[in-house]
Amino acid sequence: MSEAVLNLKNISKSFHQGDSDLKILIDANLSIKKGEIVSIVGPSGCGKSTLLHIAGLLDKADNGNIFILGQDCKKLSDRKKTEIRRNHLGFVYQYHHLLPEFSAAENIVLPQIIKGINKKEAKANALRLLDQFGISRRANHRPAELSGGEQQRVAIARAMANHPALLLADEPTGNLDPHTADDVYSIMMEQIRSRSLSVLIVTHNPELAKKSDRVFTLVDGVLI
Numbered sequence: 001m002s003e004a005v006l007n008l009k010n011i012s013k014s015f016h017q018g019d020s021d022l023k024i025l026i027d028a029n030l031s032i033k034k035g036e037i038v039s040i041v042g043p044s045g046c047g048k049s050t051l052l053h054i055a056g057l058l059d060k061a062d063n064g065n066i067f068i069l070g071q072d073c074k075k076l077s078d079r080k081k082t083e084i085r086r087n088h089l090g091f092v093y094q095y096h097h098l099l100p101e102f103s104a105a106e107n108i109v110l111p112q113i114i115k116g117i118n119k120k121e122a123k124a125n126a127l128r129l130l131d132q133f134g135i136s137r138r139a140n141h142r143p144a145e146l147s148g149g150e151q152q153r154v155a156i157a158r159a160m161a162n163h164p165a166l167l168l169a170d171e172p173t174g175n176l177d178p179h180t181a182d183d184v185y186s187i188m189m190e191q192i193r194s195r196s197l198s199v200l201i202v203t204h205n206p207e208l209a210k211k212s213d214r215v216f217t218l219v220d221g222v223l224i
Helices: 047-056 076-090 102-117 118-132 148-160 178-195
Strands: 006-017 022-030 038-039 065-069 089-092 164-172 198-203 216-221
Touching: 006 038, 006 047, 022 047, 022 198, 038 047, 038 178, 047 076, 047 164, 047 198, 065 198, 076 089, 076 118, 089 148, 102 148, 148 164, 148 178
Parallel strands: 038 198, 038 216, 089 164, 164 198
Antiparallel strands: 006 022, 006 065
């Protein structure tokens, strides 16, 4: 049996609300193997994004352990967590967060250079990704010159540029109209499958979640 890319054990998280604590996550357990796509569904505000941020080492759990590629991340320094995010994780958000002053291709090149890939190789990889996502003709266009669907395709391509062990997607099509969302989601899943990526997706859309290998629901802080 292959080692889990992500393993969350007994994750709990609360937020202070007045004189009481609001329990967002209660002993959540989740394991994702290599090449597996897992979705978590639930209404807005139920804690899906909080769980994703904990899995991506962007937030801390009150209790529990996070293992990424077998490494216990609970007591790691912030510098080491940053290294893991840069080298092993890719992030896709509801809003594209593309840098407005850079072209589509440059937005994909930049994280590769930060990782240490030379500029020529990074640019070739960026152009290849844009072609795979069907928007190679938009390589030199800035985000403001792209449609919402094109912007999100660039953002997803950017998240895949460094060949992450785990892709974390927070409502990746939540800001798009239904038709565009379906198109973007389909090409995202096609590219994920072709690369055998491990993926954790949070969404409020159960129809999109059905395209995953497994689907969990977050209800009153409990992952079922």
